[in-house]
Amino acid sequence: MGYALTQEDYEQLSEDLEDFISQSEARTVLLCDRGGNVIASNGDSVMDNIDMVSALVAGAFAATKQLALVLGENEFSAVFHQGSKISIFISGVDEEVLFLALFSDETNAGLVKMYAMKTCRKFGGLFKEIMSREQIKIEDPTQSFKLAKGPIFGP
Amino acid sequence: MSVVNYAKKEIQFKIVYYGCGLCGKTTNLQKVHECAPAKAKGNLTSLATSQDRTLFFDFLPLQTMSIEGFVTKFQMYTVPGQVKYNSTRKLVLRNCDGIVFCVDSQVTKTQENIESWQNLLENVKEQKMDIAELPHVLQYNKRDLPNVAPKQYLDYVLNNGAKRIPTFMASAYTGEGVIETLNAIAKLVLQDFIEKH
C-alpha cells in the first residue's frame, strides 16, 4: 500500500505547478491525495497550515462527491468557492489526486480554470504511472529505511 | 496509505481514532496536542457540532524523525462516532495506515463498543483493506470512572481472536495512557512500512 515520489517525479510536478502559477496568475496551488496527504505545492502564500488545508480539501471534496451521488451525478468534477478577497478552485485529477488553486479577486477565474484543467490532464498520466509502480525502489541500494532509536513521541 | 517523497525526504502516514460516540476519541487528540512538543505538532482542527460532537473529523498533524534521514509525518484523524454518520466515517478511513480503536470502558457501553467494532470491520472490508493487514491497537478508555468493566471482560468481548490486539488502559480525560497508545500505534505503522519496503 502507498506510493512514492522520486526526485524526478517531484521535479516534474514542481515544474508543472510553477508553469501553472505563472500562466494562470493564481496565487497558490496544491496537490494532495483524497486521503488528505500533501503531494506538492507552489506559489507565494504557500500556506503555513498546508497539512490542515490538505485534510480539509480532501474532506470537502469527498463530501461534495457524496452529495453528487445522492443527487444522481457521479462526481462534481470541479468545485468553486468564492470569497471576497480570495477564491479557490478544486478539481479531481484522477481517482486518487486532487488539485487546488487559490486565487485573488483580481485574477480571472476562467483563466485559472482553463489552465487548471490543462495541468490536471497532464498530471493524470503521470499519477497513473506513479500509482501503478510495483515496488517502491530505494534509489541507493545500500540505504534502506531504518527506525530511529527511542520512543517516537517521548515517554 | 503511506506517501514517500524522496525529493523532500519526507514520509506521511495517516492514523485514525475510531470508536463509538462519546468514547473519547476527540479528547485523545486534544491531550496529544496538549502534550506534544511544540516543534512536533501543528494546529488541532475540529469539525464539530455546537455540542462538541464530531461532525466530520478532528485533525492534528504531527512530525517526528523516527525513520533515519526522513521527516516522518503522522496525520492524525478522529471519526465521528455517532451511528448516523457512517458515510463520513468511511470518508475519513480512506487511505489510513493505522487505527486506534478507542473503547468506552463503562459497563453500560459494552453493546455500543461491539457495534462500533463490527462497523469498523465492515468499513475496512468495503474499502478493500484487510484488518489483519492494517496495524491497530485497542485503547480501554475512561479507566478513571467507577463503573468500568474489568480488562478481562473487555478482552473477552473485543479481543478474542487468535492473534491478540495490543491493548492500553487509559483515561484520555487525565491523559493517562494517551501517549503510550500513540507511541504503540506509530511504532506498529512504522514497522509495517519498513517490512513492506
Ligand SMILES: Nc1nc2c(ncn2[C@@H]2O[C@H](COP(=O)(O)OP(=O)(O)OP(=O)(O)O)[C@@H](O)[C@H]2O)c(=O)[nH]1
Ligand atoms: N471521565 C472521563 N471522561 C472522558 C474520558 N475521555 C473522554 N471523556 C469525556 O467524554 C465526553 C465525550 O468525549 P469526546 O472525546 O468528545 O468523545 P468522542 O469519541 O470524540 O465522541 P464523538 O465525537 O461523538 O464520536 C467528554 O465529555 C469527555 O470529557 C475519560 O477518560 N474519562
Ligand SMILES: [Mg+2]
Ligand atoms: Mg469526537
